[in-house]
Amino acid sequence: MKPRPKAVFIDRDGVLIRDADYLASTDGLSVFKGSPRALKLLRAAGFKIVIVTNQSGVARGYFTEAAVRGIHAELKRRLAKAGARWDALYYSPHGPDSGHSWRKPGTGMLLAAKKRFGLDLKGSFMIGDKTSDIECARRAGCASVLVLTGNAGKDKAYKAKPDTVRRDILSAARWIVEKNSTNLRA
Numbered sequence: 001m002k003p004r005p006k007a008v009f010i011d012r013d014g015v016l017i018r019d020a021d022y023l024a025s026t027d028g029l030s031v032f033k034g035s036p037r038a039l040k041l042l043r044a045a046g047f048k049i050v051i052v053t054n055q056s057g058v059a060r061g062y063f064t065e066a067a068v069r070g071i072h073a074e075l076k077r078r079l080a081k082a083g084a085r086w087d088a089l090y091y092s093p094h095g096p097d098s099g100h101s102w103r104k105p106g107t108g109m110l111l112a113a114k115k116r117f118g119l120d121l122k123g124s125f126m127i128g129d130k131t132s133d134i135e136c137a138r139r140a141g142c143a144s145v146l147v148l149t150g151n152a153g154k155d156k157a158y159k160a161k162p163d164t165v166r167r168d169i170l171s172a173a174r175w176i177v178e179k180n181s182t183n184l185r186a
Contacts, residue, residue: 004120012053014129014150024063034170036082058093105135
């Protein structure tokens, strides 16, 4: 029987791109230098790459879903220009008090990706900068990496502990590839 694919779920703001605090247009979009290389490294290791991001600015009326889609189109273009790409991107436009399953730490976005790609969540990873990312990974059964860019876990909204803490997305990707290859040999 063919093994199910594994994914690396990646938070957007503070992980893949600089956190601009309610990014409303492409004017403030700044991709971290190591992001394209990290995505290429993870793809070469056989992972599906799935971006998962809370965008409560929609619910708060700061920007529209069309603005979010425009930012994602530009992000996709910039990453592609650097030779990197993702397999899927999911976002939650819901506010923090919505209780919606797609809003992290809810697992709705991860479960949607699992259904779409037939993923093995237990063999998958989440890279995030907030405790809601780490709690989401815990709830879904994924390993988690907290990066020191963006919020760096200072929100302390959840008591979830990451499997590891890394400097940035590129060092997180390297750790994941090493961990995955060690697990394959075991």
